Amino acid sequence: MLYRVLRGFWRIALTVFFRDIEVEGRGHVPDRGALLIVPNHTNALVDPLVILTRLERPVTVTAKTTLARNPLLAVLMRALNVITFQRRQDVDADSDSDHNARAFEECRRRLKSDAAICIFPEGVSHSDPGLRPFRSGAARIALDFVEHEADRDGLLIQPVGLYFEKKDRFRSSVWVRFGEPFDVAEWLDARREAGAGEDRALAAELTAEIEARVRELTLNFETRGDVELYTWAAEVVATGGREPQALGREEATRLGRRVDWIKALQAGHRELRHRRPQEIAALEGRLREYRGELRALGITPAEVYLPMSAGRAAFFVLRELELVLIGLPVALWGALNHLVPYQLTRVIARKMSTDEDHFASNAVFIALPAFPLFYLIQIAAAVWLMPLWLAALYAVSLPYSGAVTLYYRDRVGSIWQRTSAFLRLLLKPGLQDRLAVEGRAIIGEVERLGRELG
Amino acid sequence: MKVADIITVAIVSVIVVTLAVRSAAEVPVADDLLLHGALLVGYAALIRFLSRFPETGWVSLVRGAAVIGVMFTLYTTLGHVAFEAIPWTGDAALASLDRVLFLGASPVLLMAPHIGPENLEIFAFIYALFIPYLYMSIFLGLIGRPGPEREAFVTGFALLYAASFFGYLFVPARGPVVYQAADFQSALSGGFFYDLVTSSIDRMGGPHGAFPSLHVGASVFACAFDLRHNRLRGLIYLPIVLAIAVSTVALRYHYVIDLLAGLALALLAMRLGHAWTASQQAGNGSGAS
Numbered sequence: 020m021l022y023r024v025l026r027g028f029w030r031i032a033l034t035v036f037f038r039d040i041e042v043e044g045r046g047h048v049p050d051r052g053a054l055l056i057v058p059n060h061t062n063a064l065v066d067p068l069v070i071l072t073r074l075e076r077p078v079t080v081t082a083k084t085t086l087a088r089n090p091l092l093a094v095l096m097r098a099l100n101v102i103t104f105q106r107r108q109d110v111d112a113d114s115d116s117d118h119n120a121r122a123f124e125e126c127r128r129r130l131k132s133d134a135a136i137c138i139f140p141e142g143v144s145h146s147d148p149g150l151r152p153f154r155s156g157a158a159r160i161a162l163d164f165v166e167h168e169a170d171r172d173g174l175l176i177q178p179v180g181l182y183f184e185k186k187d188r189f190r191s192s193v194w195v196r197f198g199e200p201f202d203v204a205e206w207l208d209a210r211r212e213a214g215a216g217e218d219r220a221l222a223a224e225l226t227a228e229i230e231a232r233v234r235e236l237t238l239n240f241e242t243r244g245d246v247e248l249y250t251w252a253a254e255v256v257a258t259g260g261r262e263p264q265a266l267g268r269e270e271a272t273r274l275g276r277r278v279d280w281i282k283a284l285q286a287g288h289r290e291l292r293h294r295r296p297q298e299i300a301a302l303e304g305r306l307r308e309y310r311g312e313l314r315a316l317g318i319t320p321a322e323v324y325l326p327m328s329a330g331r332a333a334f335f336v337l338r339e340l341e342l343v344l345i346g347l348p349v350a351l352w353g354a355l356n357h358l359v360p361y362q363l364t365r366v367i368a369r370k371m372s373t374d375e376d377h378f379a380s381n382a383v384f385i386a387l388p389a390f391p392l393f394y395l396i397q398i399a400a401a402v403w404l405m406p407l408w409l410a411a412l413y414a415v416s417l418p419y420s421g422a423v424t425l426y427y428r429d430r431v432g433s434i435w436q437r438t439s440a441f442l443r444l445l446l447k448p449g450l451q452d453r454l455a456v457e458g459r460a461i462i463g464e465v466e467r468l469g470r471e472l473g
Numbered sequence: 474m475k476v477a478d479i480i481t482v483a484i485v486s487v488i489v490v491t492l493a494v495r496s497a498a499e500v501p502v503a504d505d506l507l508l509h510g511a512l513l514v515g516y517a518a519l520i521r522f523l524s525r526f527p528e529t530g531w532v533s534l535v536r537g538a539a540v541i542g543v544m545f546t547l548y549t550t551l552g553h554v555a556f557e558a559i560p561w562t563g564d565a566a567l568a569s570l571d572r573v574l575f576l577g578a579s580p581v582l583l584m585a586p587h588i589g590p591e592n593l594e595i596f597a598f599i600y601a602l603f604i605p606y607l608y609m610s611i612f613l614g615l616i617g618r619p620g621p622e623r624e625a626f627v628t629g630f631a632l633l634y635a636a637s638f639f640g641y642l643f644v645p646a647r648g649p650v651v652y653q654a655a656d657f658q659s660a661l662s663g664g665f666f667y668d669l670v671t672s673s674i675d676r677m678g679g680p681h682g683a684f685p686s687l688h689v690g691a692s693v694f695a696c697a698f699d700l701r702h703n704r705l706r707g708l709i710y711l712p713i714v715l716a717i718a719v720s721t722v723a724l725r726y727h728y729v730i731d732l733l734a735g736l737a738l739a740l741l742a743m744r745l746g747h748a749w750t751a752s753q754q755a756g757n758g759s760g761a762s
Contacts, residue, residue, distance in 0.1 A: 265617060267703055334617055341609060346709040419708075426705040 021098055022077055030072045032383045033065070035421075038190040038429060041275050042073050044197035048177055050076060053130040053164065054200070057157050057229050058179035059150055059237045060139035062186045064380035069181060070137055073195055079129055081138040084118065085109050091384075102126060104156060106142060126160045131168055135177075136160070140229055146186075146375040148246050149239035150230065158225035161203045173202035176229060180236025182278055187378040189365075190429055194274040198236045201228075238281055248303065249288075251310045252465070253280035255320045260459040263321035266339065266433045284465070287472050295468075302464055309457055316450075322440040323454045332441065339434045346427050353424030356417055360386070360393040394418075475624065476749045477540045477631040478520050484635035485513040485543065488551070491642060495558040505554045509547075516543055528620075537615045537627040544634035551638055552681030555645035563644035564652035567684055570730040580729045581649040581722055585657055588723050590664070596720040597666035603688050603717050606710060610695035613703075621754055622702055629746025633694050634687070636738050641682040648683035650725035661725065670724065685734030686727045689718045693739035701743075 033040060048054075056078065060066055067080045084103045087093040096103070102125050105118045126136055138160065140153040157176070164174050178198040185191040203225070210224060240246045257280050291299050313320060368381035394417055401410040444451040492506040519539055526532045556562070571580055588596065614626040646652070654660070661667065674680060692714045700707030718736075721727040 267705070268619070338613060338617060342706055342709065346705065349709060349712075419712075423705070423708050426708060430705050 025095075025099065026072055028387060029068045029383075032387055033068060033072055033193075035386070035425060036065075036189060036379060036383055037193050039192040039274070040069065040073070041192065041194045041273055042197070043195070043275055044199075045073065047197045047199055048074060048076075049175060049200065052133050053174040054135040054177055055130070055157060055161055055174060055203075056135055056137040056177045056179055057140050057233060058137070058181050059233055060141045060144045061146065061181060061376055062183050062379055063144040063376050065186075065383060066139065066144065066181055067137055068383065069193060069195055070179060074135070076135055079134050079136045081122075081126075081136060083109060083142075102129075102136070123160060123163055127164050127167055130160075130164045130174060140226065140233070144376050148241065148243050150234060150237060153226050153230040153233075155222045155226045157229055158222045161225060162207075162222055165203050165207060173204040175200040175202055176232075178229065178232035178236055180233065180238075182238055182274065183379075184274055187372070187375045189382070190425075192274045194278055196236045196275070196278075198232055201232070238278060238285075240285075248306070249281045249284055250277075251320075252284050252306055253277045255306065255309070255458060256280055256284070256462055256465055258321045258324060258458065258462070260324060260455070260462050262324045262326050263319075266430065266437060283469070287465075287469055290472055291468060298468070302461070302468075305457075305464075306461060309454075309461060313454070316440075316443055317436075318440045318443060318454070319436070320458060322437065322444075323451065323458050325437070325441055325444060325451075327441070327445060327451065335437075339430075342427075342430060343434065346423060349420050349423045350427035352416065353420030353422075353427075356397065357390075357393075357421050357424065360389045364389050474520065474524075475536070475628070476753060477624070477628040478536070480628070480631040480635045481516060481540050481543050482513065482520075484547070484638055485509060485516065488547070488554070488638070488642065489513055492554065492558055500558060502554065502558050505550065505557070508550060509554075512543060512546060530620075533620060533623060534615055537623060540627050540631050541611055541615075544631065547638055548634070548682075548687070549677055551641045553678045555642050556681065559643060559645050561645075563646040563684055564648070567644070567646055567728045567730055568649070568652060571728045574729055574733075579649075579653065579656070581653060581725055582656055584722055585725070588661065590662070593661060593663040593723070594666050596723040597663055597670045599713070599716045600670055600688070600720040600724055600726075601666055602713060603692055606713065606717075607691050607695060610699070613706075614695070614698070618702075621750055624753075625746045625750040626698060627746075628750055629694060629698065629742040630691075632745055633690050633738055633742035636742070637682075637685050637687050637690055637735070640684045640734065644684045645681065646683035646728075646731075647680045648726045648731075649728060650680050653725070657725070667724075674726075680726060683727055684731045685738055686718075686721055686731040687735060688721050688727070689714075689732045690735035690739045690742075692717050693736055694742055697739060697743045701747075 056070060058066060058070060062069075067078075067082075071078050071080070079100060079102060081102045081104060082096065084105045087096055087103060095101075102122050103118075104122050105114060129136060138157045140157045141151040142154045142156070143151065145151055161174055161176060168174075177200040180194075180196040180198065182194040182196075183191065184193070206225065206228065207221070210221065238249075240249065254277065257277055288299065313323070364382055364386045367385050368378055371381045372378040394414075397417065398410065398414045401413040404410075405413065489506065489509050492502050492509060496502050496506050516539065520536070523532050523536055568579065572578065574580070575583070611630075614630070615623060618626065650661075692710075696707050696710050696714045698707075699710065718732050721732065722729060
């Protein structure tokens with residue numbers, strides 16, 4: 020019950036923080052049976068929340084013992100029966116030497132009752148461009164379970180890939196891909212038949228298997244420069260040289276699609292970098308130059324292909340102006356009523372965040388008590404100052420106007436961006452044609468190289 | 474033929490057949506029979522003409538506009554036709570159902586003492602807002618949407634109106650403002666917006682077509698459609714749609730049961746509109762492959 024209530028709150032919190040949470044492959048996740056969920060770990064406490072809130076079945080989370088040093092988190096962790104593990108670097112003189120043995124036993128007990136356990140094999144949240152080396156904890160839990168519960172149906176390992184568009188930015192997007200789970204007992208049989216070695220080697224091999232499967236689902240770059248290059252190239256290629264979607268209908272530029280483009284580009288780039296170094300270097304240079312120019316102009320790659328007809332522009336103005344004008348009073352009301360908790364959360368979360376991957380977690384965990392608390396204070400004041408029916412109306416208006424303000428803010432930002440891009444292209448004759456020709460040429464070049472690779 | 478076309482042809486045919494039967498029984502509805510017969514033939518001819526062209530942007534736009542045009546025509550003609558063609562009225566049953574819903578009390582009468590001249594103007598203004606909201610929703614529903622979404626909108630709209638016309642035709646009712654007129658302590662009288670509302674209703678032959686409420690049905694349909702495809706617009710108009718529903722009772726045009734029927738039909742039309750469009754698209758897709 021408590022789990023469901025908290026999951027409901029987290030769902031709301033994540034829906035508020037993230038503009039879009041795209042989920043792929045949810046059908047791969049079994050509804051029942053022992054399951055070990057193994058995602059990559061790039062956004063601290065938000066990562067388990069994204070997993071928990073996207074699955075209907077309850078998920079037990081594992082965490083490092085040091086998190087329980089925060090008294091608030093400790094209460095939450097106890098309430099949710101989080102299983103804690105002591106990492107080697109966290110061991111000190113006061114540490115309980117049997118802690119991890121008990122944690123393993125607890126995992127086995129829960130898996131025996133068909134629980135789903137989520138463990139992050141990287142062991143730490145980070146902002147590296149690629150996966151960090153996987154630790155053997157997940158593999159050891161799996162092998163321990165299979166060894167002790169040989170008579171039971173197989174334990175499945177569920178790889179998960181998480182990708183955050185801009186993880187420290189409010190109203191950015193998240194993409195979650197659940198991969199195909201694999202049966203540990205079957206994997207073990209296959210390895211043993213192939214003459215696999217001791218248990219220790221087995222754990223290392225299973226860890227490598229898990230890492231390979233998670234790697235398939237995630238984006239991994241060698242350098243931060245690569246992150247920018249591929250992301251930008253994917254944005255350019257994903258436009259297809261066609262006019263952008265209407266505002267509010269950006270399905271074609273969704274994150275999952277972009278991730279697929281990035282993966283395809285990476286594969287091609289790796290292959291061609293050695294075979295055609297000069298061509299690839301030239302294309303990279305051309306792309307960087309194009310990106311630089313569009314950035315300086317404040318135009319996104321898709322907006323290069325904006326239709327410039329007067330009729331389309333008039334329709335855009337009519338459609339968006341209706342929303343802006345009719346929505347303005349509610350949006351202002353919402354902004355006014357949420358300004359204090361919003362700013363408080365933002366400022367404290369920024370102050371507490373020492374790394375890029377902390378902000379979202381801090382914001383979500385501060386907002387969860389802050390907003391209900393402010394709601395209570397505001398409603399209490401309304402009951403004190405107004406007739407009851409008006410106070411009730413005010414109470415209903417709080418979450419409603421908050422939701423409108425949130426969507427209104429997103430939409431007005433998009434309207435502003437698109438309008439300014441349109442005006443820039445309109446006021447500089449020839450600019451759109453030149454940019455469109457260059458954009459399509461780059462796409463053509465990428466497609467040509469892709470075709471040559473087969 | 475698209476589902477919206479089938480619905481449109483079906484409802485006009487039902488009306489034509491009903492009028493033909495009543496005309497044969499020497500009820501004076503020959504002019505209405507002619508008008509609705511012409512509407513049926515005209516629409517069928519247009520659909521046949523449009524079927525010569527591939528379902529490109531302008532064709533689906535014209536088709537959608539034609540469906541909505543037919544429905545709006547029926548909305549204006551059906552009120553008096555129902556009272557002429559059908560030998561019973563539904564007001565008594567609807568008022569009784571309202572009393573059942575409100576444990577013996579009439580919600581319209583319960584609300585009446587709270588409607589003074591000032592808030593009457595506000596309710597009249599909200600009631601009148603329905604028209605620009607509906608027209609803008611239809612405009613945005615037809616233009617600037619991807620094809621399947623437009624088709625779902627037109628299909629749902631056609632289904633909602635056609636189902637409502639069954640109510641107009643076979644449960645003809647004038648609403649509490651006429652049926653319960655004697656029960657109110659005083660008649661409503663207001664300022665500019667109330668006069669605007671009453672004069673526009675009088676121009677359409679006075680209050681009619683109470684069951685179900687298309688004010689609620691159409692505004693809920695437009696809002697629910699937006700909540701699914703354009704969430705911000707749906708959210709912004711949600712309180713206005715609720716206020717429109719309240720205003721129909723405040724102005725005594727509808728029983729509460731009419732609102733509930735309108736709400737149910739709108740949600741059903743929204744669901745079936747999407748489901749039928751999706752299955753038709755899937756059928757076309759498999760046919761093509």
